[in-house]
Amino acid sequence: MAKYDAVIVGGGHNGLVTAAYLARAGRKVLVLERRELVGGCSVTEEIWPGYRVSTAAYLTSLLQERIVRELELPRYGYRVDAKDPAFFSAFPDGRHFFMWQDRAKTLAEIAKFSHHDAEVYPAYEDLLERISQVVEGLLLTTPPNFPPRTGMDFVDYLKLVGRMRGLGAGDVVALVKIFTQSAADFLDEWFESEQVKVTLATDGVIGANGGPRSPGTAYILLHHCMGGVAGHRGLWGFVRGGMGAVAEAMAASARAKGVSIRVNAAVAKVTVRSGRAQGVVLETGEEIEAAMVASNLDPKVTFLRLLDAGDLEPDFVAAIRHFRIEGTSCKINLALNGLPEFTAYPGTRPGAPPGAAGPHHRATMHICPSIEYVERAWDDAKYGRASERPLLELTIPTMYDPSLAPAGKHIMGIFLQYAPYTLREGTWDDLREPFGDRVIALIEEYAPNIRRIIEHRQVLSPLDLERRFGITGGNIFHGEMSLDQMFVMRPVAGWARYRTPVKGLFLCGSGAHPGGGVMGAPGFNCAREMLKRG
Numbered sequence: 310m311a312k313y314d315a316v317i318v319g320g321g322h323n324g325l326v327t328a329a330y331l332a333r334a335g336r337k338v339l340v341l342e343r344r345e346l347v348g349g350c351s352v353t354e355e356i357w358p359g360y361r362v363s364t365a366a367y368l369t370s371l372l373q374e375r376i377v378r379e380l381e382l383p384r385y386g387y388r389v390d391a392k393d394p395a396f397f398s399a400f401p402d403g404r405h406f407f408m409w410q411d412r413a414k415t416l417a418e419i420a421k422f423s424h425h426d427a428e429v430y431p432a433y434e435d436l437l438e439r440i441s442q443v444v445e446g447l448l449l450t451t452p453p454n455f456p457p458r459t460g461m462d463f464v465d466y467l468k469l470v471g472r473m474r475g476l477g478a479g480d481v482v483a484l485v486k487i488f489t490q491s492a493a494d495f496l497d498e499w500f501e502s503e504q505v506k507v508t509l510a511t512d513g514v515i516g517a518n519g520g521p522r523s524p525g526t527a528y529i530l531l532h533h534c535m536g537g538v539a540g541h542r543g544l545w546g547f548v549r550g551g552m553g554a555v556a557e558a559m560a561a562s563a564r565a566k567g568v569s570i571r572v573n574a575a576v577a578k579v580t581v582r583s584g585r586a587q588g589v590v591l592e593t594g595e596e597i598e599a600a601m602v603a604s605n606l607d608p609k610v611t612f613l614r615l616l617d618a619g620d621l622e623p624d625f626v627a628a629i630r631h632f633r634i635e636g637t638s639c640k641i642n643l644a645l646n647g648l649p650e651f652t653a654y655p656g657t658r659p660g661a662p663p664g665a666a667g668p669h670h671r672a673t674m675h676i677c678p679s680i681e682y683v684e685r686a687w688d689d690a691k692y693g694r695a696s697e698r699p700l701l702e703l704t705i706p707t708m709y710d711p712s713l714a715p716a717g718k719h720i721m722g723i724f725l726q727y728a729p730y731t732l733r734e735g736t737w738d739d740l741r742e743p744f745g746d747r748v749i750a751l752i753e754e755y756a757p758n759i760r761r762i763i764e765h766r767q768v769l770s771p772l773d774l775e776r777r778f779g780i781t782g783g784n785i786f787h788g789e790m791s792l793d794q795m796f797v798m799r800p801v802a803g804w805a806r807y808r809t810p811v812k813g814l815f816l817c818g819s820g821a822h823p824g825g826g827v828m829g830a831p832g833f834n835c836a837r838e839m840l841k842r843g
């Protein structure tokens with residue numbers, strides 16, 4: 310029987326990061342992945358011949374610079390094209406709004422809707438920059454013990470407060486507000502234009518179980534600014550080769566350090582003896598011994614399925630059962646034989662032929678005209694219905710990397726809110742395609758040619774996301790990113806330091822601090838804690 314220093318259950322990007330850092334420190338590591346490919350939610354799959362689709366995650370920004378550098382990801386093929394323009398919003402009255410990498414161009418766009426908003430926007434961006442820098446410092450940090458018990462625990466909290474030293478009094482107030490307010494309330498304090506506010510507010514509800522008026526969504530807005538590409542804070546980019554190229558680069562880096570990776574190797578159980586993890590058992594019955602085990606799976610699967618109830622205290626099991634993990638996001642992937650023609654942006658230049666590529670095709674294209682529109686979309690989900698008129702984010706990665714599709718063809722990703730995992734009536738197996746039709750009809754109101762250019766369509770409801778990627782409830786972050794499930798409380802109070810009540814078993818996925826997104830931070834932090842153990 311092979312004996313490893315560590316077995317990583319799950320080859321998502323976080324599992325690969327943990328594995329690579331452990332191997333870098335000389336440990337013998339094995340990664341076991343259930344699917345036929347690594348990457349988890351960060352994958353590229355050829356779902357139709359010639360179309361290589363980022364089936365789940367589609368943009369990068371949060372991936373920590375330190376991890377990119379230390380794992381030498383560019384050497385293994387990781388390349389990012391920063392989006393420019395970053396956003397394009399189409400409005401029903403035929404107007405449009407762009408946000409560019411160039412601040413001056415963005416300000417000119419904002420001024421189309423409000424001179425006041427154009428004047429305050431630089432100060433808003435600067436504030437987010439200052440706050441993000443403070444919060445960003447926590448991403449690669451192990452949360453302190455909670456509740457604090459010893460003198461050293463209190464010292465850790467004082468150190469946290471010390472991180473705010475560079476902030477002025479107004480910034481500290483803003484920081485508290487950002488952790489507690491709704492995205493809409495936060496933005497209302499700055500801006501007057503509905504178009505500007507809703508374009509910025511979308512980041513506050515992506516992956517959230519709440520609307521722009523739900524307290525806590527301001528933090529999700531900040532979470533999406535917690536990185537950047539091409540030196541621009543909060544800017545997102547397309548990965549060459551799709552999001553699978555992130556995981557492939559990590560896997561190549563890990564292998565180069567000696568990590569063994571097995572795909573088609575689903576883990577059924579973590580073996581526990583005398584309160585200590587001893588290894589794992591695969592679904593085939595194969596047993597693998599290891600001194601330590603790290604789970605890249607979400608907290609519900611890790612603790613409620615891979616372990617026996619007797620391995621854990623009832624209080625801990627109850628806390629994990631209460632961990633909220635229902636998703637409200639849906640992903641629709643399209644293969645297109647042309648480009649959508651938006652009535653709000655008919656052509657790049659006068660006389661441009663219909664269907665010509667324009668700057669808007671290079672942006673994240675929003676269909677969500679107002680805060681009220683998004684709030685109403687959430688109202689539906691709150692009562693167990695898929696939004697009648699959902700918030701849509703459209704992206705066309707082939708505008709940056711044409712190799713992802715056959716010549717002249719395109720891929721479009723539609724990420725949308727809200728599609729609640731638990732439906733009051735019907736099932737996603739019945740609703741999936743009618744809902745897909747509804748989304749296409751909605752896009753048609755803005756880009757009337759869309760139906761004609763679709764060659765293939767894949768609708769991934771939260772149930773499909775759960776089935777395909779193994780994420781409970783289809784929650785894209787491995788659990789809600791609400792204040793009571795963040796930092797010292799992620800996944801549950803008392804267990805936010807990557808260790809678990811089972812000795813030698815660690816949590817290295819997005820269900821641990823600092824949460825979801827293709828960030829690598831939970832995997833990095835977990836490796837550090839495992840190395841302290843042995």
Ligand SMILES: Cc1cc2nc3c(=O)[nH]c(=O)nc-3n(C[C@H](O)[C@H](O)[C@H](O)COP(=O)(O)OP(=O)(O)OC[C@H]3O[C@@H](n4cnc5c(N)ncnc54)[C@H](O)[C@@H]3O)c2cc1C
Binds near residue numbers: 341367605778787825
């Ligand atoms: C539709 C969608 C869109 C998203 N868009 C973005 C985006 O654009 N940008 C961004 O930054 N983030 C995005 N996210 C969020 C981000 O992709 C995830 O939070 C992140 O990838 C999770 O990484 P992870 O390594 O923690 O876990 P996962 O990616 O979930 O990896 C867990 C791995 O464990 C494997 N596994 C499960 N069960 C077993 C088992 N029993 N045995 C062995 N292996 C098992 C899974 O197959 C998977 O490979 C999106 C997510 C989704 C679902």
